[in-house]
Amino acid sequence: xxxxxxxxxxxxxxxxxxxxxxxxxxEIVSFEERYGxxxxxxxxxxxxxxxxxxxxxxxxxxxxxxxxxxPRDVALAVEAAQEAFERWSTWRxxxxxxxxxxxxxxxxxxxxxxAVAESLDGGKPIKESRDVDLPLAAAHFFYYAGWADKxxxxxxxxxxxxxxxxxxxxPWNFPLLMLAWKIAPALACGxxxxxxxxxxxxxxxxxxxxxxxxxxxxPGVVNIVTGDGSTGAHLVRADGIAKVAxxxxxxxxxxxxxxxxxxxxxxxxxxxxxxxxxxxxxCALDQAVEGIVNGIYFNQGHVCCAGSRLLVQESIHDQLVxxxxxxxxxxxxxxxxxxxxxxxxxxxxxxLDRITELVQSGTDEGAExxxxxxxxxxxxxxxxPTVFTNVAQSHRIAQEExxxxxxxxxxxxxxxxxxxxxxxxxxxxxxxVWTEKGSRILWMADRLRSGVVWGxxxxxxxxxxxxxxxxxxxxxxxxxxxxxxxxxxxx
Amino acid sequence: xxxxxxxPRTLELPGGGRLPxxxxxxxxxxxxxxxxxxxxSIKRESKVFAxxxxxxxxxxxxxxxxxxxGKVRAMSAKAVHPDPADPTVPPVAAVCVxxxxxxxxxxxxxxxxxKVASVATAFPSGQAPLDVKLADVRAAxxxxxxxxxxxxxxxxxxxxxxGHVYDEVVAVxxxxxxAHLKVILETGELGxxxxxRRASLVAIAGGADFIKTSTGKVSPAxxxxxxxxxxxxxxxxxxxxxxxxxxxxxxxxxxxKQAIQYLCVLHETLGPEWLTPDLFRFGASSLLNDVLLxxxxxxxxxxxxxxxxxxx
Numbered sequence: 061x062x063x064x065x066x067x068x069x070x071x072x073x074x075x076x077x078x079x080x081x082x083x084x085x086x087e088i089v090s091f092e093e094r095y096g097x098x099x100x101x102x103x104x105x106x107x108x109x110x111x112x113x114x115x116x117x118x119x120x121x122x123x124x125x126x127x128x129x130x131p132r133d134v135a136l137a138v139e140a141a142q143e144a145f146e147r148w149s150t151w152r153x154x155x156x157x158x159x160x161x162x163x164x165x166x167x168x169x170x171x172x173x174x175a176v177a178e179s180l181d182g183g184k185p186i187k188e189s190r191d192v193d194l195p196l197a198a199a200h201f202f203y204y205a206g207w208a209d210k211x212x213x214x215x216x217x218x219x220x221x222x223x224x225x226x227x228x229x230x231p232w233n234f235p236l237l238m239l240a241w242k243i244a245p246a247l248a249c250g251x252x253x254x255x256x257x258x259x260x261x262x263x264x265x266x267x268x269x270x271x272x273x274x275x276x277x278x279p280g281v282v283n284i285v286t287g288d289g290s291t292g293a294h295l296v297r298a299d300g301i302a303k304v305a306x307x308x309x310x311x312x313x314x315x316x317x318x319x320x321x322x323x324x325x326x327x328x329x330x331x332x333x334x335x336x337x338x339x340x341x342x343c344a345l346d347q348a349v350e351g352i353v354n355g356i357y358f359n360q361g362h363v364c365c366a367g368s369r370l371l372v373q374e375s376i377h378d379q380l381v382x383x384x385x386x387x388x389x390x391x392x393x394x395x396x397x398x399x400x401x402x403x404x405x406x407x408x409x410x411x412l413d414r415i416t417e418l419v420q421s422g423t424d425e426g427a428e429x430x431x432x433x434x435x436x437x438x439x440x441x442x443x444x445p446t447v448f449t450n451v452a453q454s455h456r457i458a459q460e461e462x463x464x465x466x467x468x469x470x471x472x473x474x475x476x477x478x479x480x481x482x483x484x485x486x487x488x489x490x491x492x493v494w495t496e497k498g499s500r501i502l503w504m505a506d507r508l509r510s511g512v513v514w515g516x517x518x519x520x521x522x523x524x525x526x527x528x529x530x531x532x533x534x535x536x537x538x539x540x541x542x543x544x545x546x547x548x549x550x551x
Numbered sequence: 552x553x554x555x556x557x558x559p560r561t562l563e564l565p566g567g568g569r570l571p572x573x574x575x576x577x578x579x580x581x582x583x584x585x586x587x588x589x590x591x592s593i594k595r596e597s598k599v600f601a602x603x604x605x606x607x608x609x610x611x612x613x614x615x616x617x618x619x620x621g622k623v624r625a626m627s628a629k630a631v632h633p634d635p636a637d638p639t640v641p642p643v644a645a646v647c648v649x650x651x652x653x654x655x656x657x658x659x660x661x662x663x664x665x666k667v668a669s670v671a672t673a674f675p676s677g678q679a680p681l682d683v684k685l686a687d688v689r690a691a692x693x694x695x696x697x698x699x700x701x702x703x704x705x706x707x708x709x710x711x712x713x714g715h716v717y718d719e720v721v722a723v724x725x726x727x728x729x730a731h732l733k734v735i736l737e738t739g740e741l742g743x744x745x746x747x748r749r750a751s752l753v754a755i756a757g758g759a760d761f762i763k764t765s766t767g768k769v770s771p772a773x774x775x776x777x778x779x780x781x782x783x784x785x786x787x788x789x790x791x792x793x794x795x796x797x798x799x800x801x802x803x804x805x806x807x808k809q810a811i812q813y814l815c816v817l818h819e820t821l822g823p824e825w826l827t828p829d830l831f832r833f834g835a836s837s838l839l840n841d842v843l844l845x846x847x848x849x850x851x852x853x854x855x856x857x858x859x860x861x862x863x
Contacts, residue, residue: 077601077818077826080594187590214674346783347580382790390819400591496575 061185079392082399084186088173091263094125095132096270097286100140101279107132112288117183118396118405118440126262129285134254134294137283141225141252142300144280148252149222153209160205160247162275167198167240167461170271174264178236179396181263184359184399196521197240197537200539203523204244207544211249214541219551222250224302225325226502226547227295230265231308232258232407233362233463238307239265241538243282244523249547250317251303256295258308260408293319296505301325303547307364310461310487310532328536328546330364330459330528333489335510336482337367337518341376343494344516349383352467355404355492355518357391357445361465362411364533365490367518369458371478374471380471381449388445389432403465406441415443415464422457424446427468453481461487475500479507488530492518511537573752574787576646576744576780585775589812589818595849598811602846603641603808606633606667608828610668610799612647612836614675616769620655623648627659632655636858637850643839644699644828649674650687653694668733669697672723675737675766677702681719688726688780698731699723700834702766703750705740713753720757733761733799733832738777739769747777750782761797767834771803775816782820789821798825807845810838 077294096103108130113122129137130199148156167174175189177240184193211220226246230238235257246253257265265284272282285291289312296304296319303326310331320327337355339348355367372380396404406412423429427448436442443464451458451468458468472478482491490512493504501515514520521527526542527536536546568575593601611630613622627646634640645666648656656667669691673679679687688699701723707715724732736752753760762781765772778800785796800813810833817825825831840860848854 078594078597078822080592080597082592342575344575344577344580347577349583350580350584379790519578 076282077409081395083395084176084179084190084397084399086176086390086397089177090123091177095127095266095286096261096267097127097129097137098225098282098284099133099137099280100144100283101273103269104136106130107136110408111261114181114260116440117260117407118437120439121485124180124263126266126286127515129256129287129291129294129377131294134285134291134298137243137254137285138225138227138295138298138300140280141254141283144223144278145252148278148281150353151250152171153211153250156247156250157205157208158242159277160201160208163271163277164198164201164205166271167201168276169196171195171198173439174236174267176397178264179404180259182232182235182261183396183407184362185401185404187399187401188359188404193234193237196523197237199341200237200240200244200523204248204543207245207541208248211544214544215548215550216284217504220249220544220548221551223547223549224251225300225305226253226305227293227298227301228253228255228304229292229306229308230255230257231364232261233359233364235261236264236268239268241543242296242305245538245543246303246305246547247281251547252281252283254285254295254301256285256287256292259288282449296320298491304328305536305546306330310534313534326546328350328538330536330538331532331534332463333364333366333488333533334369334459334461334487335365335367335490335492336369336371336478336485336508337492338371338478338482338494338504339373339376340475340493340495340497340500341373342496344496345376345380345383347516348494349387350381351492351516351518352384353387353391353496356467358519360403360406362407362441362463363519365512365519366463367409367490367492368462368467369482369485370467370469371472371481372469373478374473377469377471381447384447385430385432386448388430389446391432391434393434393442393444394437403445406443406464409441411463412441415462415466418457418460418462418464419446419466422451422455422468425452425455425457427451427455427457453484459485475504479504483507483509486532489528489533490514556616562751571747576748576783578744578776581744581780582776585779585816588816589775590781591815593811593815599846599849600810601814602807602842602849604814604826605833605842606846607641608832609643609644609839610647610801610832610834611643611839612767612801612834614647614649614670618649618652620652623652623655624659627656627665629805629839629863630665630675631660631663633839634847636859637847640843640846644832647700647834650691650694653691653696657695666697667695668700669694669696670700670702670766671744672701672719674700674702675768677704678706681722684719685726688723692726692728692730696730699727699731700733700735700763702735703754707735708741708746708750713749716750717753717757718757720754724758731760732758733763733797734759735763735766735801736781736819737766737769738764738773740772744777744780748784751781752788755784755788755794757795759796760843761799761832763799763801763834765800765802765834767802767836770803773800773804773834777814778813779816779820782817788819795830797830797832799832799834804833804835805837805841807838807842810842
């Protein structure tokens with residue numbers, strides 16, 4: 061009688077199984093050939109008379125020319141913001157809230173366009189810009205719109221007042237989302253801003269200028285100056301600023317702090333990280349694997365809170381690594397505009413060089429490298445998802461922030477050892493704990509020196525939840541009620 | 552810790568005698584992963600392949616009190632030639648009927664590749680004494696069923712008598728003789744993915760060739776996350792022991808689009824080796840016509856009227 065034969069000798073069945081390249085249309089975005097600076101509600105030609113080209117990291121194709129703001133331009137932007145502050149800070153808070161609500165609505169209406177622009181200019185997969193960056197950016201404006209007329213309740217009896225002009229510098233990994241994290245609380249509290257987007261990803265900030273116009277943000281309340289690091293330096297040095305908020309590398313963060321020494325300007329820094337993702341042997345293993353993948357390969361690992369150090373309880377190390385490698389083989393690396401793409405392009409040549417150099421150091425120092433077989437596109441900047449096993453705490457790849465799709469696997473034996481190893485770093489931005497035991501998550505969270513601890517998940521963000529670092533990962537908190545405090549003084 | 556659960560004997564591993572890990576399932580992350588996989592889109596040529604595969608994997612099912620020989624004969628004819636207008640459309644894997652209708656189905660399918668599967672063990676509740684359940688199985692096998700779809704005793708499982716569930720699966724497996732055994736967990740009654748994982752392991756340890764989600768009589772029946780959960784068990788068992796176990800989601804799968812999502816989950820979880828009717832089946836009654844409709848669309852570029860497809 062015909063029991064079903066189990067061995068699979070026949071049927072070369074799967075020859076046909078391929079995912080379609082399902083491209084998000086890019087017609088929805090039209091970039092101008094050249095963008096000026098957004099100062100006082102107008103696009104203005106830079107006094108510096110200097111421009112640079114921003115390219116798509118996935119194709120190296122030039123997308124637009126962007127102004128390189130010099131000291132004079134920055135000064136003009138700060139003046140415009142100061143002038144606008146006189147009126148904006150005296151608006152009825154509920155009226156300011158309306159403006160923020162409108163921005164949130166316009167972001168939602170233009171979500172697809174902005175998501176495509178973000179993926180084109182930054183290289184991140186469309187499924188992330190579509191499902192993470194844009195919804196969260198809008199959510200931040202909605203959230204802080206709600207606070208605008210409730211500041212007295214947020215800080216009872218402390219008479220909160222706006223600071224003035226906030227100088228804000230954002231990185232290239234989440235260009236629009238970081239812009240939202242900065243601008244939404246600043247505006248809600250009655251400040252005006254001069255924002256400098258990253259050199260390699262200025263386009264969504266420039267499109268945001270148009271969002272401001274649509275949302276009827278008063279001229280001068282939001283100013284955007286583009287340029288390289290020197291523009292950022294001019295902004296930090298500028299007269300008339302009342303606040304500096306920076307997200308980026310620890311090195312630049314330190315330079316900013318030195319620059320501000322002796323000036324009465326409050327500072328928020330959100331810097332690098334080398335997060336430990338700690339996996340206990342009783343966890344839901346397959347879901348932990350998903351969390352590990354999401355922790356380090358999300359946004360090509362260009363995430364300051366990326367779970368770049370995997371600490372695995374030794375008893376499940378082999379099983380976990382086997383599962384992880386198998387899962388990595390199903391990651392799809394390629395065209396960021398393809399909806400099936402999991403890992404996009406590395407943001408710049410410079411970043412690719414840094415990743416390559418650190419990965420080389422890992423191999424040189426004796427760690428064992430694994431990359432799943434995957435075809436990388438010829439044009440553009442790419443790096444295959446990488447995992448290092450046999451990593452020692454003393455290796456550079458266990459200490460330095462790589463900011464790329466590179467995971468270092470270390471082991472521990474007991475919860476105490478896990479805490480000790482997790483904290484043994486100059487950074488302290490985030491950590492993840494995977495266990496079925498709720499009490500252990502809380503026990504770990506008490507002892508981990510990091511601003512965020514995720515339990516059985518990773519890289520989850522919500523506007524209501526404060527985010528920020530310990531140690532060299534910076535200070536100050538963004539998000540939640542805590543995020544308001546950075547943009548207020550108290551009488 | 553969760554590993555502490557004593558496992559049925561057959562899962563003790565050759566070499567090393569290491570206890571396999573029962574492990575846990577995180578519901579939030581499992582559902583997120585299933586949701587993510589449901590968003591994959593596949594190429595047009597792959598779609599034709601996937602649709603044909605879905606037909607070849609189908610257990611065309613009728614399990615109603617109103618089933619008659621006439622109904623079963625009609626369904627059997629459809630099983631062999633799902634689309635009379637297009638002879639290239641392959642037959643389904645099996646028809647699935649009650650034990651009393653197995654002879655009718657066997658006769659109607661004589662000389663074809665379509666197998667006859669029969670539910671047994673006091674389907675769908677499983678609330679009968681063991682000897683009644685075994686008699687049910689033997690009767691179906693003697694009547695010619697190639698495959699037996701049994702239900703586990705959820706009452707025993709939920710009251711903690713896991714050994715009892717295991718013993719029943721072992722006994723049914725023995726009663727099946729050469730017939731192929733699919734074990735229905737009725738995941739909609741188990742309450743948690745952890746329970747589904749545990750029940751899957753018990754069924755496999757007891758000798759299941761396939762594990763199956765549902766009877767189709769309880770809501771929710773098959774879902775993508777619960778299927779992913781069970782596929783992960785099958786993967787773990789294969790990793791640990793080399794055993795190759797099949798999977799059958801049943802109930803609630805009504806559209807070709809859903810079927811393709813299941814195949815995506817299967818492909819990403821267990822790989823191309825499992826993309827065969829030997830190791831994956833759809834238990835469905837109304838899925839076939841939608842797959843035929845979509846297949847015709849892929850081949851001709853035109854959506855035909857549902858009336859062009861027979862309702863047997």
